[in-house]
Amino acid sequence: MSPAILGLGLFTIAPILFAIFLSFQKVQLLGGIEYEFVSFRNFARLATDDRLWIALKNTAEYVAIVVPAQTILALILAATLNAGIKGQNIWRILFFLPTITSSTVLTLIFMWIYNADGLFNQALAWIGLPTYNWLSDPQVALKGIMIMNIWSTAPFFMVIYLAALQDIPRSLYEAAEIDGANGWQQFRYITLPQLRPVTFFVVAMGIIGTFQLFDQSYIFSGGSGGPNNATLTVVLLIYQYVFRDLQLGYAAAIAFLLALIIIIVTLIQRRIFDQDPT
Amino acid sequence: MIYRCLQFFALLIASCLCIVSCQILTPSADQGISPLGQGDRPVTLKLGGWGSSPAEQRLFQKVLTTFEATHPHIRVKLETVADQYMDVLKTRLIGDAAPDVFFLDSFEAPFLMSNQVLEPLDAYLTPDFDLADFETTLLAPFQQDGILYGLPKDCSSLALFYNKQAFAEAGIAQPPATWDELLADAQRLTRDRDQNGKMDQYGLGILPDLARLVYLMRAFGGVAIDPQGKAAFASAAALKGLNLIVQPYQDGIAVRPPDVGANSGTEMFGQGKAAMVIEGNWAIPFLQETFPDLAFATAEVPRIQDQPGTMVYTVGYVMNRQSSHKSEAWELIRYLTGKKGMALWTGGGSALPSRQSVAQALHYDRDPLRSPLVAGIKYATPWQLGQYPAAIMNSFNNQFISAILAEQPLQQALQRAQNSANQQIQAAEQ
Numbered sequence: 290m291s292p293a294i295l296g297l298g299l300f301t302i303a304p305i306l307f308a309i310f311l312s313f314q315k316v317q318l319l320g321g322i323e324y325e326f327v328s329f330r331n332f333a334r335l336a337t338d339d340r341l342w343i344a345l346k347n348t349a350e351y352v353a354i355v356v357p358a359q360t361i362l363a364l365i366l367a368a369t370l371n372a373g374i375k376g377q378n379i380w381r382i383l384f385f386l387p388t389i390t391s392s393t394v395l396t397l398i399f400m401w402i403y404n405a406d407g408l409f410n411q412a413l414a415w416i417g418l419p420t421y422n423w424l425s426d427p428q429v430a431l432k433g434i435m436i437m438n439i440w441s442t443a444p445f446f447m448v449i450y451l452a453a454l455q456d457i458p459r460s461l462y463e464a465a466e467i468d469g470a471n472g473w474q475q476f477r478y479i480t481l482p483q484l485r486p487v488t489f490f491v492v493a494m495g496i497i498g499t500f501q502l503f504d505q506s507y508i509f510s511g512g513s514g515g516p517n518n519a520t521l522t523v524v525l526l527i528y529q530y531v532f533r534d535l536q537l538g539y540a541a542a543i544a545f546l547l548a549l550i551i552i553i554v555t556l557i558q559r560r561i562f563d564q565d566p567t
Numbered sequence: 568m569i570y571r572c573l574q575f576f577a578l579l580i581a582s583c584l585c586i587v588s589c590q591i592l593t594p595s596a597d598q599g600i601s602p603l604g605q606g607d608r609p610v611t612l613k614l615g616g617w618g619s620s621p622a623e624q625r626l627f628q629k630v631l632t633t634f635e636a637t638h639p640h641i642r643v644k645l646e647t648v649a650d651q652y653m654d655v656l657k658t659r660l661i662g663d664a665a666p667d668v669f670f671l672d673s674f675e676a677p678f679l680m681s682n683q684v685l686e687p688l689d690a691y692l693t694p695d696f697d698l699a700d701f702e703t704t705l706l707a708p709f710q711q712d713g714i715l716y717g718l719p720k721d722c723s724s725l726a727l728f729y730n731k732q733a734f735a736e737a738g739i740a741q742p743p744a745t746w747d748e749l750l751a752d753a754q755r756l757t758r759d760r761d762q763n764g765k766m767d768q769y770g771l772g773i774l775p776d777l778a779r780l781v782y783l784m785r786a787f788g789g790v791a792i793d794p795q796g797k798a799a800f801a802s803a804a805a806l807k808g809l810n811l812i813v814q815p816y817q818d819g820i821a822v823r824p825p826d827v828g829a830n831s832g833t834e835m836f837g838q839g840k841a842a843m844v845i846e847g848n849w850a851i852p853f854l855q856e857t858f859p860d861l862a863f864a865t866a867e868v869p870r871i872q873d874q875p876g877t878m879v880y881t882v883g884y885v886m887n888r889q890s891s892h893k894s895e896a897w898e899l900i901r902y903l904t905g906k907k908g909m910a911l912w913t914g915g916g917s918a919l920p921s922r923q924s925v926a927q928a929l930h931y932d933r934d935p936l937r938s939p940l941v942a943g944i945k946y947a948t949p950w951q952l953g954q955y956p957a958a959i960m961n962s963f964n965n966q967f968i969s970a971i972l973a974e975q976p977l978q979q980a981l982q983r984a985q986n987s988a989n990q991q992i993q994a995a996e997q
Contacts, residue, residue, distance in 0.1 A: 318661045319682040320888075334994055339987055406828035425825040427969060512651065517965040532654040533957050534995060535661075 312541035319535060331542035341543060343518045344526040345550075347431055351502060351522070355435050355442075356495040362443040363491065364484075367450035368476070385448065387441040396508040399437045400424060424509070427517035434505050434520060442498070446491045453487040454480070489562045493555055500551050503528065523547050610895045611642045615659075615666030617652045619917075622852075626915040633911060634902050641895050660684050660887070667890040668899055671717055673708035673881045674778075677796075677954045680711040686886035687714045691897045696905070697924075705881045705921045708949045717883030718904040721918035723847040724879040724943040725779070727869065728833075728854075731862040733768060733842035742866035746811055749843070749869045753820040756842040769822035772832050772841030773812045775971050777963045779845065782878050782948045783808035786871035791963075796953030798988035800963065801981040809967070809977060811871065816971050823971075837861055847880070848940045852917050867939040879947035881921060919944065955992045962988035 312331055317323040335341060366384055370377055387395065402408045403423035410420040423433040457480065465475050503524040506514065514521030514529070523543065530540035614631070618624060624647075631643050646666055648655045653675050659665040660679075671679065679685055692698055692715075698706070701719060709717035727749075729742050737756050743749040753770025760767045773779075781791045789805030792798055815821035822841055829835035836844040837858035844850075845868055854861055868877040884900045886893065902908045904921075910928055913920040919940060920926045931937045952959045962984040970980035 319657065319679070320684045322661070330997070337990070338994065339990065404828055405825055422825050425823070425968070426972075513961055513964075515961070515965055515968075517969050529957075532651075532658065534955075535657060536995060539994075 308541045308544060311538050312545055314538045316535075316537040318537065327538065331539045334539060335542060335546060340518065340521065340526060341523075341546075344514075344521045344523045347519070347521055348500060348502065348523045351431060351435060352496060352499045355438055355499050356492060358435075359439045359443040359446060359495060360488065360491050362439060363446035363450050364488075366443065366447040367454055368480070370447070370451055371454040381451075384444045386444075388445040390441070392441070392504050393508060395437065395441055396505050399433070400509065403433050425516050427515075427519035430509065430516055430519040431506075434502075434509055438499070438502070438505060442495070446495070449487060449491060450484065453484055457483045485562065489558070492558060496554055496558070497551055500547065500554075609640050609642045610892050611644055612668060612892060612895055612899055613644050613646055613666035614899065615646045615648065615656065615669035617670060618647045618649055620852075623915060623917055627912065630903065630908060630911050634899065634908065638898060638902070641898060643899060663889055665887050665889065667887050667892055667896045668884055669887065670720070670882050671709075671885045673719075673883065673949055673951050674956050676708055676717060676883065676885075677711065677951065678956070679885070680709075680714075680716045681954055684888055685716040686888045686890065686893060686896075687716060688718065688886065688897075688900070689715050691901075696901060700906075700922045700924050702921055702923065702944050704879055704944060704947055704949050708881060708951050709883045709885070717885040718900060719881040719883045719921035720904060721909070721913050722879055722881040722921050722944060723849060723918055724940050724947050725782075725845050725847050725868060725877045726939040726943060727843060727866045728836055728846050728850055728863055729843045729866065730836065730839065731864055733839070737842075742864070743869045744866075745873075746869045746871045750815055750820070753815060753843065757820045766819070766822075768839060769820060769827070769841050770843060771812075771815055771821040772835045772844035773816060773821045773823060774832050775812070775816075775823060775964070775967050777952075777960050777967070778880075778950055779878060780809060780812070781950070782868070782876040783811050783871070785948055786874055786876050792953045792959065796955065797992060798959045798962070798985045801978075801985040806978055806981060808871070809981075813971050813977055817973055836863070848919055848937060849917055851936055865936050865939045867942055875943075875946045877943040877947045878950055879944055880950045955988075955995060958991040958995070959988045962991070 313326060313328060315325045315327045315330075317325070370381060370384075374380065404410075405420075405422055405424075407423075409423065413420050421429045423429055461479050461483070462475055465479055470478070501524050502522045506520040506522050506525050507528070510516070510520045510525075512525075512529070514525050524547070527540045527543050527547070530536045530543065616627075619627075628645070631645060635641065635643060652670075653672075656665060656669065665684075671685075702722070705719040705722050706715070709715060709719065727742060733756055734740075734742075734752075737752070737758075739752055739755065743752050749771065756768065756770035757766055758768045759765065777791065784791060784800060784802075784805035785808070787804040787807045789800065789802050789808055791800050791805075812821060816823070822835070824831055824835045827835055827838075827840040829838060829840060832841070832844045832846050833850040833853050834857075835841045836846070836850070837854050839861075851865075854863060867875060870876075884903055886896045886900065890896050903912070906922060906925055906928075909920050909922055909925045912918070913925060914929055919931060919937070920929065926932055926941050932941045934941075963981075966975075966980040966984035966987075969975055970977040975983075
């Protein structure tokens with residue numbers, strides 16, 4: 290028991306406590322480490338930091354679009370695969386490939402695809418849609434990352450849905466068929482309610498993952514969060530404050546804000562999912 | 568009482584973490600460094616820098632090998648940081664694991680100089696080192712309160728690169744000497760060859776980045792930062808200067824690299840999508856290697872308000888104040904920034920020497936491609952933004968792009984950027 294407590298204490302509890310300690314300090318790092326207690330000044334600064342609000346807005350927008358989109362896409366992909374189409378295994382591998390590719394590599398490949406003369410714009414032009422400057426137009430830069438992430442994370446949740454779908458007893462569908470329910474009614478009144486706990490898991494993991502968006506926007510913008518702060522996320526901002534500006538205390542305060550937001554959103558979501566389906 | 572307990576607990580944890588991290592670090596810190604007093608064993612110096620093209624890396628390694636041959640008591644271990652050099656370097660300085668000597672961009676110098684992590688070099692200078700031989704615009708970035716912390720290893724200035732074939736096609740005989748001529752030429756050079764409504768060649772390629780623009784502000788008496796280190800570019804003078812590239816862009820005779828699917832100004836120029844670009848000497852070897860058929864020439868940046876102006880970027884060698892081999896570290900810096908070492912390094916052609924005597928010895932002041940660049944160093948604006956450069960540069964670049972895309976008036980963009988930068992600086996200083 291004691292090694293477990295020691296491990297947990299050293300690598301989980303101690304860093305959390307140390308982060309709490311840091312968030313109340315102004316830390317001088319270069320040329321001799323010094324701590325200065327500043328009480329709630331770091332937290333007061335949160336309210337006046339424009340870039341933090343931009344980062345929160347970007348992150349919230351990202352979560353609000355990516356989580357529903359990837360959840361619905363994952364469900365559709367899983368339902369399609371579960372319906373027993375031909376070459377099921379090949380489709381499964383094809384769908385799953387983006388998820389096993391490193392996100393860094395994916396981002397670099399997508400930056401080629403998003404190039405002004407790249408594949409994506411050529412495809413858009415071919416079907417007669419307007420083309421965009423995906424990498425440097427502040428209006429669409431974040432959307433580019435959204436598309437990329439929906440495409441690459443949906444298959445992961447698809448696998449989870451697929452496992453859950455195969456767990457739903459056949460007898461439920463047979464009974465419904467005898468009662469004269471059509472395919473859509475079966476999906477709506479059997480599949481969806483049966484998948485409820487899994488959907489909670491998928492949405493919760495999706496929210497936590499998307500709130501922590503970092504690597505894609507870091508690579509996309511070369512660490513700056515540009516163009517015009519369009520790809521600045523909360524975690525990228527924390528990174529900038531720690532490693533660029535060496536303001537450890539303030540960065541810890543932002544990290545706490547982020548943790549608080551994720552906890553609150555998850556609690557709200559639990560409340561919603563706990564309600565009885567009517 | 569509760570506060571005391573918390574503080575005690577926090578300190579306890581902090582010290583636990585310190586002990587753990589020290590135990591991990593201690594053995595590696597001693598590796599490869601011979602203890603003091605054993606004079607017969609060579610001292611190993613760590614030299615930190617960033618990577619560049621393979622050709623430059625080979626050349627630099629050759630310079631270091633030459634140094635080792637003439638200084639048998641010193642071995643140099645080159646530590647190359649592949650990406651995000653300053654982030655890595657700052658972290659290593661905090662962890663007392665930084666190299667003895669390292670590259671430092673003039674842009675990042677004020678922050679490190681004021682944080683007392685660099686060794687002042689004045690005491691090491693000897694008359695035969697000939698400090699006066701360095702260009703003063705290149706020494707100034709490494710001085711703070713009259714103390715010298717670094718020596719410029721080389722520099723790059725900006726000049727006008729123009730496509731000779733495009734000029735001949737448009738019937739332009741001479742490169743533009745003034746900004747008005749530049750704009751008139753850009754108008755004639757903007758062409759839609761296949762008449763599909765999309766330009767195939769733009770007159771001027773631009774980069775909307777503060778690093779390339781400060782001299783435009785200065786032409787009208789504007790500045791990027793005030794003497795207190797706060798952003799000060801939201802002035803009528805700076806606005807006038809910046810309009811020199813905003814207007815042509817909005818008129819459709821200037822273009823940014825992403826608009827034409829290029830990654831850089833030099834690439835856009837090499838591909839013929841921009842007939843003129845204002846780029847640095849790094850463009851010369853790049854263009855010659857990547858676009859061997861391209862006929863191009865250089866000229867000094869056109870005069871604005873009848874004043875010459877350009878930007879100069881420099882990188883210096885600095886010494887870590889924590890280094891345990893300071894005299895050997897100085898020997899290395901003295902060699903690399905000395906007349907011999909610098910001639911060997913800048914003879915490769917990708918960077919310009921920071922010593923006037925070396926520029927003359929290499930005949931760069933008479934080289935048709937490089938002489939406009941060398942001439943620019945004298946009147947150039949060094950690229951430096953005070954202690955909080957990232958806040959100023961990012962705020963500016965973010966707002967400036969939206970102004971150039973006509974999403975907001977330039978005046979408003981500059982004011983917003985200045986407020987945002989100064990707010991960040993104020994928050995960081997309190």
